[in-house]
Amino acid sequence: MTAPSRQRTPVCLDSDRNFDDLAPRFARNVYGGLKGELRLAVLSRDFAEFIPAFLQPAGDDSTPLRVLDAGGGQGQFGLQLAACGHALTLCDISAEMLKLAREQARAQGLSAVEFVHGSLQSMTQDVQNGSRAPFDLVLCHSVLEWVADQKGLVRALLPLVRTGGYLSLTFYNRHGMVMKNLLRGKRSPILDNRFVPSAGSLTPTRPLDPQQVLAWLAEDHWSIICHSGIRVFHDLLLTPEGRAMPEPELMALELELSRLEPYRALGRYQHVLARRL
Numbered sequence: 001m002t003a004p005s006r007q008r009t010p011v012c013l014d015s016d017r018n019f020d021d022l023a024p025r026f027a028r029n030v031y032g033g034l035k036g037e038l039r040l041a042v043l044s045r046d047f048a049e050f051i052p053a054f055l056q057p058a059g060d061d062s063t064p065l066r067v068l069d070a071g072g073g074q075g076q077f078g079l080q081l082a083a084c085g086h087a088l089t090l091c092d093i094s095a096e097m098l099k100l101a102r103e104q105a106r107a108q109g110l111s112a113v114e115f116v117h118g119s120l121q122s123m124t125q126d127v128q129n130g131s132r133a134p135f136d137l138v139l140c141h142s143v144l145e146w147v148a149d150q151k152g153l154v155r156a157l158l159p160l161v162r163t164g165g166y167l168s169l170t171f172y173n174r175h176g177m178v179m180k181n182l183l184r185g186k187r188s189p190i191l192d193n194r195f196v197p198s199a200g201s202l203t204p205t206r207p208l209d210p211q212q213v214l215a216w217l218a219e220d221h222w223s224i225i226c227h228s229g230i231r232v233f234h235d236l237l238l239t240p241e242g243r244a245m246p247e248p249e250l251m252a253l254e255l256e257l258s259r260l261e262p263y264r265a266l267g268r269y270q271h272v273l274a275r276r277l
Contacts (some may be wrong), residue, residue, distance in 0.1 A: 001003050005113070017070065032161075034247060038230060038231050041255060042254070043077055043271060046228055047168070051117065053065065054084070055088065065087070066087045066133070066135040068088075068123065068160060074104055079108060080142060082110050082112070088113045089114040090114070090116070091115075091117075091123055094225070098140075134159065138157060142204075143171070144171040145208060166276070169274065171269065172269055173267055174190060174210075175212060177203075177207050178190060180235055184238070201269055222277070223274060225274065226272070227270070228271045229257075229264035229268075230267050230268060232249065232263040234255050234268075234270075235268045
């Protein structure tokens with residue numbers, strides 16, 4: 001007797017993804033284990049090299065830098081900046097993700113973090129109507145690939161950052177996804193505009209072409225100060241020999257190649273640091 005096949009419910013592509021239903025799994029899969037360590041290593045390296053003030057402790061006699069973690073989820077990187085004494089606001093449309101972020105902040109003894117149950121776009125409206133001041137830094141990590149109006153979201157980032165301030169943007173890379181499928185001997189459905197993940201999948205719904213994102217940023221006159229790939233070969237290790245590479249060696253090689261082409265273009269994610277002129 002043949003077992004019935006499981007029906008995959010396609011995710012709705014007409015609205016932004018809310019992770020209330022998958023919050024613990026999302027937090028575990030995205031930042032847990034070596035994948036998460038690689039992501040945080042690239043972010044930390046880029047910040048330390050180009051905007052180190054955000055990783056340094058805020059002095060007692062200085063005004064803390066204001067940081068918005070937009071769509072911040074569990075706040076893994078944003079809370080690191082809060083631990084340095086900077087003023088962090090974390091917003092997310094998922095109440096469950098905010099619950100996890102609050103638990104993380106409490107565990108780290110961070111009592112001054114502001115949590116906002118709302119969208120990035122609503123924060124932009126608050127800045128534009130004068131109820132909030134723009135921020136010194138906006139983090140928008142792994143958000144763009146989950147929203148319906150991607151160009152609109154990029155446009156909504158500009159008012160959130162003060163003149164001279166910074167944007168840290170990460171997003172899921174279309175090219176890395178295609179290459180992974182090719183190495184498995186399959187034509188990627190995204191090449192034919194047929195990619196629709198199931199509702200229970202953690203694969204981002206709208207992978208992006210990095211050149212398109214850079215073009216959108218250029219239209220708003222952002223100055224790109226750093227562009228790195230995240231997991232430029234880790235996800236392409238399909239053989240037992242490749243997967244046996246020692247983690248310290250793998251981490252060092254990932255960082256070494258993360259800004260070099262053609263490796264950067266294959267990164268599973270892309271990280272762009274930009275300054276508002």
